[in-house]
Amino acid sequence: MKTRTQIIMALAVACLFLTGIAAASEENDLNEDPSLAYPSSIRSVSIMAASNEGSVDNGDGTFTFTQQVDESSTTPHYIAPNGYGFGDYSWWNEDYGWMHTFPNATDANLTINSVKLIIKAWDVDSNVANGEFDHITGDGVDFDPVYLQGTSSQWSITEFDVAPALIADGNMNVFIDIDMNHNEDTWATTLDSSKLVVTYSYGGNVPPYAPELSVPTCVANDSALVVTVMGPNPADPDGDAVIYTYRWFVDIGTGYLDDDFADRGDHTGTTVPAADTQIDDKWKVRVTATDIYGAQTFSEIEFPVIVRTCQEEEIPEFPTIALPVAAIIGLAFFMQRRKD
Incomplete structure (x- = not known):
């Protein structure tokens, strides 16, 4: 029979052993050596059948x-x-x-x-x-x-x-x-x-027609992103009422991500405020048409890359172009005087 002291010592050794295992596990970086620190939840055996x-x-x-x-x-x-x-x-x-x-x-x-x-x-x-x-x-x-x-x-x-x-x-x-x-x-x-x-x-219900979408040809950094459903009309071949839902994606250099995952807000309507966009962003939106029976179709459209400004270069005003013309006239007069 073990003495009280022996039992206490055995428990202490076991605690130290388990603590060492835990510490070693915490030090592992999954991206460096996944074989050493695989999450235990991944290795849990599925009780499900083949499918x-x-x-x-x-x-x-x-x-x-x-x-x-x-x-x-x-x-x-x-x-x-x-x-x-x-x-x-x-x-x-x-x-x-x-x-x-x-x-x-x-x-x-x-x-x-x-x-x-x-x-x-x-x-x-x-x-x-x-x-x-x-x-x-x-x-x-x-x-x-x-x-x-x-x-x-x-x-x-x-x-x-x-x-x-x-x-x-x-x-x-x-x-x-x-x-x-x-x-x-x-x-x-x-x-x-x-x-x-x-x-x-x-029952033979036919899904809605795919939405026809429109977006601006240029989006400045201080402008909201707005998508418009242009048609078709009617929206459903059976004449059913249709609602539209919106899912927004943004590419911030990582490929298109859901806007909320990219920390740009979770937008579910027709508009993304300018405060949630940045220069050089690329955005797109998926618009889903759903009829009263739950049948769906969808379309998506990309926005142009967001720029600092959409203003076109200003056309020079008359005084700006008048000076070169006056100079040409003066030069012609000077050449005529030389010939005389």
């Missing part, structure tokens, strides 16, 4: 289908690469892909109202100069925003708007090009999951 999916009745005539792909998913949704992919830190030369499917897509009586892709990622350094550009595509087509969004050593959620046509045939191949602007180990990330969210309805 977790299902539909719910929203009670308003629409349904929402969701499907999650992660490190536990299997073919055809995901074939895990060796040493990288979901749940593993992946670098510029460790790009990979996965598939989302929508089993009911080909039902002739079904209308896809909206599609979103929601990706959860760790340590995406997208909001810094010369930062991380992780390019996401579906069937080779860019989403909006084009890149993952996130900050160093944090979990982030990037919500992408997806054109319904990309899932209309029942499947969509998603691909991530990691740290696309480098060809050496500079930035890395890992994905926890990719979730497809499809809202749909039955």
